[in-house]
Amino acid sequence: MKRKKTKFSIPARYLLLGLCGIFIFVIFLSYSAGTSGGPLNSVASYIFVPMQKGINSVGTFFSNKSDRFQTLEEVMDENEKLQEQVEKLTTELNTTKLEQYELEDLRNLYQLDQQYSNYKKTGAHVIGKGGSNWFNIFLIDKGSKDGIEKDMNVIAGSGLVGIVIDVGPHYAKVRSIIDDSSKVSGMVLSTSDSCIVKGDLKSMNEDRVIQFSELKDTENQIKEGDQIVTSNVSDKYLPGISIGYISEAKMDSNNITKSGTITPSADFEHLREVLVILDKKTDAVADTE
Amino acid sequence: MRRKVTIFFIIVICFLLQSTVFQALSFASISPNLLIVVVSSFGFMRGRKEGMWIGLFCGLLLDIFFGDVFGFYTIVYMVIGYINGMFRKIFYPDDIKLPMMLILGSDLVLGLIMYLLRFLPRKKVHFGYYLGHIIIPEMVYTLVITLGLYFILLKINQHLEKIEKRSAAKFV
Numbered sequence: 292m293k294r295k296k297t298k299f300s301i302p303a304r305y306l307l308l309g310l311c312g313i314f315i316f317v318i319f320l321s322y323s324a325g326t327s328g329g330p331l332n333s334v335a336s337y338i339f340v341p342m343q344k345g346i347n348s349v350g351t352f353f354s355n356k357s358d359r360f361q362t363l364e365e366v367m368d369e370n371e372k373l374q375e376q377v378e379k380l381t382t383e384l385n386t387t388k389l390e391q392y393e394l395e396d397l398r399n400l401y402q403l404d405q406q407y408s409n410y411k412k413t414g415a416h417v418i419g420k421g422g423s424n425w426f427n428i429f430l431i432d433k434g435s436k437d438g439i440e441k442d443m444n445v446i447a448g449s450g451l452v453g454i455v456i457d458v459g460p461h462y463a464k465v466r467s468i469i470d471d472s473s474k475v476s477g478m479v480l481s482t483s484d485s486c487i488v489k490g491d492l493k494s495m496n497e498d499r500v501i502q503f504s505e506l507k508d509t510e511n512q513i514k515e516g517d518q519i520v521t522s523n524v525s526d527k528y529l530p531g532i533s534i535g536y537i538s539e540a541k542m543d544s545n546n547i548t549k550s551g552t553i554t555p556s557a558d559f560e561h562l563r564e565v566l567v568i569l570d571k572k573t574d575a576v577a578d579t580e
Numbered sequence: 581m582r583r584k585v586t587i588f589f590i591i592v593i594c595f596l597l598q599s600t601v602f603q604a605l606s607f608a609s610i611s612p613n614l615l616i617v618v619v620s621s622f623g624f625m626r627g628r629k630e631g632m633w634i635g636l637f638c639g640l641l642l643d644i645f646f647g648d649v650f651g652f653y654t655i656v657y658m659v660i661g662y663i664n665g666m667f668r669k670i671f672y673p674d675d676i677k678l679p680m681m682l683i684l685g686s687d688l689v690l691g692l693i694m695y696l697l698r699f700l701p702r703k704k705v706h707f708g709y710y711l712g713h714i715i716i717p718e719m720v721y722t723l724v725i726t727l728g729l730y731f732i733l734l735k736i737n738q739h740l741e742k743i744e745k746r747s748a749a750k751f752v
Contacts, residue, residue, distance in 0.1 A: 303628040307662050310636060314658070317651035327650045335644045339596070346600040419599035422646025422653070424610050424714050425694045430599075430645055456648060466648065472702065492699075493709055496609055 332459035336434065340462045343418045344432055410529065411569040412446075413437065417562050418462070425492065427470040431565060434461045442527050444568045450533040450556025451475070451521060452565055463567075468534065469495045469559055476525035477503065477534050480518040484508055488519065488534055488553060500538050500552035508549050513540055519553055529572050583740050587622065587634060590736065594618050594729075595641050610714065612721040613687055614729065615642070619657055620686040621733045623664025624671045624679065635661025656693055660686050673738065679730055680723070687722050691715035 301309075321327065415431040422428065433439050435458045445452045445465050453467035466473055473490040486506035494500050503519065517537045523530035533556045540551035594614040602611045615638040623631025639654030647653050664682055671678060695710050704710070 303632065303662070303665070306629065307632055307658070310632070310658060311655055314651040314655045318649055318655070321650040327644075331640065331644055335641070339592075339641075339645070342592070342596055343600055346596050419645065420603040421599050421611055422642045423613070423694060424718050425698065426646070426648065428646045428648060459644075462645075464645065471699065471704070472648065492714070493704070493706060496713060 327457045332457070336459035336461045340418065340430075340432065340459075343430070344416070412566045413439075413569060415439075415463075415565055415567055417565060425471065427467045427473075427490070427492075427495075427559075428456070429465055429467065429562070431463050431465060431567070432461070433567065434458050434463050436460050438569060439463045439567055440571065442571055442573065444521075444527075444529055444532065444572075445565050446532060446568065447557045447562060447565045450535060451528070452557045452559075452562065454527060455567065465565075467559060469501055469555060475528055475534060476522045477519045478522035479506070479508075479513055479537075480520050482508070482512050482517075484513070485522045485524065486519070486549075494552060498538075498552070500554050501535070502550065503537070503553050504543075504548070504550035506540070506549040506551075507547065508540075509547070513537065513549065515539065525572065527572055529568060529570065582743065586736065586740060588637075590733070591615070591618060591634065591638055591641070595638070599645065607721065608717065610717040610721055612725045613690070613718060614722075614725060615657070616660070616687050616690055617683055617722065617726050617729050618733065619661045620664045620683045621679065621730055622737070623661045624667045624682055625734070625737050626665070627668045628662050628665030631661030631663075631665035632658050633661075635659070652697075656690060660689065673734060679734075680726065683726050683730065684719055684723060687719050688715065691718060 419430040535555040635657035639657035642653040
């Protein structure tokens with residue numbers, strides 16, 4: 292006598308085929324309509340996010356400990372170098388300050404007070420990373436209940452980190468600009484020439500740089516160390532956010548455009564806190580129309 | 581029921597560890613894949629159907645939190661769980677070689693699928709680089725973790741089977 296024998300069960304292989312069919316449909320839906328988990332997001336949000344927050348503090352503790360193994364010598368070396376840099380930067384700062392006053396006057400004149408310091412921002416903690424070693428998508432601990440929406444820009448300290456690609460009630464998924472499938476429309480700050488900045492797993496792992504391409508520089512003015520910012524023609528990124536600095540640039544074989552690598556301004560190795568800009572590019576465009 | 585709750589907690593713990601602690605303990609931006617160990621182990625210990633459901637659940641978690649195309653990880657993990665389930669007939673708890681090979685094989689297949697479906701279509705043609713710098717390091721790191729994690733999973737499964745057998749015997 293066995294129990295439960297009367298219960299009907301589908302053979303495993305048909306079940307597999309059926310489920311595969313369902314999820315292939317879901318993938319197509321996700322590609323074409325940009326849908327995501329929907330109600331699953333909210334369920335998962337309430338179960339996992341609090342736990343991730345807790346465990347993550349443990350992880351941070353461990354990595355702090357491992358960082359401490361850096362020898363004193365290295366730190367002293369670095370200190371010396373930094374001292375030099377401080378002196379250099381102080382002089383630079385003084386000149387910049389003078390220029391700043393001038394700029395402010397000019398800006399008032401032109402009433403161009405649209406600045407990235409004027410954007411509304413909110414701070415968030417990075418609570419989880421990974422899923423695979425192939426992509427660079429991370430989670431932050433604020434979601435739609437905190438006013439975060441899809442396509443909001445994420446910055447950390449000195450530069451652009453990424454963009455929100457999906458939100459749940461208490462978390463948001465951020466695709467960083469170093470992710471292999473990320474594309475940002477950028478421009479060189481000094482010449483306003485536009486280019487396309489792409490994340491690249493290979494170059495990021497090897498040299499900590501990302502790629503740029505299609506930079507038109509007919510007068511050959513661009514040099515290493517030039518700052519790249521988000522361009523004003525981008526449809527999702529707000530203009531003027533620092534992406535990074537050119538570390539290498541060379542002419543393409545077509546002799547018109549340049550491509551090369553950029554060192555990102557944000558420190559992706561130690562990403563703990565980020566700022567989400569609550570203003571969206573699409574809203575700004577809608578306002579002016 | 582007891583089995584479902586236990587496996588749910590195993591998956592949750594592994595997922596949380598993978599996305600937090602092991603990210604902080606990554607070597608050269610490579611972190612181990614604990615979920616593939618869970619999916620693969622329960623696949624060959626329990627058969628196709630259970631492997632498939634566990635794969636589906638793990639994949640869904642990854643899709644919800646880290647996927648960019650919803651459903652991709654789900655299908656891949658589900659199929660991997662199912663295929664591992666086909667090896668149940670030749671699995672013996674005392675033998676360590678087959679489980680290790682299956683887990684490593686699953687991780688390798690996962691890496692190859694990621695490359696073939698997500699990187700190659702975007703004209704990232706340096707396969708040698710991705711094999712040597714992402715796929716193989718991930719396999720090695722996962723293997724190190726597997727040495728500990730697999731025995732925990734094996735013991736949990738044996739314990740569950742013992743309880744199930746005992747309660748089934750009561751009804752004979």
